[in-house]
Amino acid sequence: MFDFDGALSRRDSLLPFLREAIGPLALGRALAASSPWLAGNALRLTRDDNAKERLLAAALGGRHIDDLRALGATFAQDGVPRLLRETMMTEVRRRRDEGRLCILVGAALDLYLEPWASREGFDHVICSRLALDADSRATGALAGGDCQGQEKVRRIYAWLSAQGAIGRGGIGHCVAYGRSAADAPMLDMADEAFWVDGAGAPKAAPKSPASAA
Numbered sequence: 019m020f021d022f023d024g025a026l027s028r029r030d031s032l033l034p035f036l037r038e039a040i041g042p043l044a045l046g047r048a049l050a051a052s053s054p055w056l057a058g059n060a061l062r063l064t065r066d067d068n069a070k071e072r073l074l075a076a077a078l079g080g081r082h083i084d085d086l087r088a089l090g091a092t093f094a095q096d097g098v099p100r101l102l103r104e105t106m107m108t109e110v111r112r113r114r115d116e117g118r119l120c121i122l123v124g125a126a127l128d129l130y131l132e133p134w135a136s137r138e139g140f141d142h143v144i145c146s147r148l149a150l151d152a153d154s155r156a157t158g159a160l161a162g163g164d165c166q167g168q169e170k171v172r173r174i175y176a177w178l179s180a181q182g183a184i185g186r187g188g189i190g191h192c193v194a195y196g197r198s199a200a201d202a203p204m205l206d207m208a209d210e211a212f213w214v215d216g217a218g219a220p221k222a223a224p225k226s227p228a229s230a231a
Contacts, residue, residue: 106195
């Protein structure tokens with residue numbers, strides 16, 4: 019299992035996506051409109067998902083999902099590769115060559131994670147998704163909430179259960195890679211946990227890697 023933002027990528031991918039999707043001026047307006055919640059989040063007065071949804075509502079609210087998927091596909095092809103850590107992509111390919119099931123798990127949006135992960139040969143993607151209204155237009159809310167922290171673990175187990183992978187033999191030997199405190203629950207569930215350091219190198223991690231930041 020590989021986290022995306024910070025582990026496979028050098029930085030959070032949402033703002034680069036929004037900048038390419040709506041342009042720098044529109045992004046500036048969206049940031050200004052959501053600044054009270056972003057500031058509150060920076061001061062730990064509001065939750066991450068609340069600030070994120072406010073920004074998404076200002077930036078993408080009212081856009082049809084077909085248009086957003088087209089923008090996501092373009093960013094997956096042209097934008098995501100510029101963000102990647104080559105050392106970690108080598109690790110992904112090594113694990114895939116070992117015959118392991120490779121799952122991409124992240125708080126980033128499915129709009130670009132899914133098309134990118136498909137080209138890279140990931141077996142499945144677990145990530146944040148935009149909620150839609152009755153006309154298939156983005157509301158800005160995240161369907162099922164933001165995919166971070168304990169929510170990552172819940173979705174991982176839900177998917178494994180749906181695949182019949184949880185049963186008499188358990189889920190097998192699980193390896194996970196993460197970079198931030200939000201990845202700690204996912205790393206804690208793994209048999210092997212790797213903390214991706216600032217240089218992009220995976221290091222064997224204790225069960226709660228947040229203390230190593």
